[in-house]
Amino acid sequence: MAPTLLELTASIVSSHAAVSELSTEELVQEIQKVHATLQQLEGGAAAPEVAAEEAKAPAMTLKKAFQADQVCCMICGKGGMKTLTRHLAQVHQMKPGEYRKQFNIPSSQPLTAKKFSEARKQMAKDRGLAENLAKARAVRAAKIQEKKAAAEKPAKTKATRAKKATA
Template identity: 85%
Template sequence: MAPTLLELTASIVSSHAAMSELSTEELVQEIQKVYATMQQLEGGVAEAAPAEEAKAPVISLKKAFQADQVVCMICGKGGMKTLTRHLAQVHNMKPREYRKQFNIPSTQALTARKFSEARKKMAQDRGLADNLAKARAVRAANIQQKKAAAEKPAKAKAAPRKKKA
């Protein structure tokens, strides 16, 4: 016996909810979206879902990016340190699309300011910038060696040898 749309929807949403934390409101929205999509697929109708781009921001840009947390301007979910994963999992959106939708300048990080500063300090304490500079210098030296090694045989083949008579 084939499973019904409701059973399939329940299975899909429960799998999603097991992997990511959803509020009650988000869970209800997810069930509705999945069920509507399943109905469209069953009916063979390939209608475009209402685009989330048309929605106005739930929160202002200034309030969305605070020192200790970031709030999603689409759904209003807050308490996050960074938005990238939330955008990909919940809204199926890339950071570039999110910036374009809400006219967020590229200079504005999609992370909480304190989180970014802590990561920067940790990288400096570990000397990651110095290690990166050293690795780049080694790589450049290796590339130069390969170029020099490739040029030597090419020059040797270019000069014809004279035959002894």
């Protein structure tokens, strides 16, 4: 016997709720969305059109989405994240550039929580990563200069040999 629409909805939503933390309001919205989508699929309506319409309208404002201690997804409204990049790739199959373009997010706006970025910056300073990077760049620049000098030296000697041979 084929499972009913309600049983399928319950199964899908319970699987989703088992792997991600949902508030009561989010759970109710998820149930409604899944049930509506299954009804449309059963009736033969095209589900991708509905997904495209939902993707156009942001779930919240920029100010609400990018707070100091958390970042929220403007597509699905999920919050409590420190960075959006992984969520966008895994859940929405979207790159950060596409997300910025869709919601007119300026490139100056990082897709991470401000406190998270500051904590990472402070950790890098404490570990001396900037100094190590500067040292590595200096060594690399010196090696490049040595290679340039070595390449110019044989060229000069060939030119002087050619002049002597013609003279």
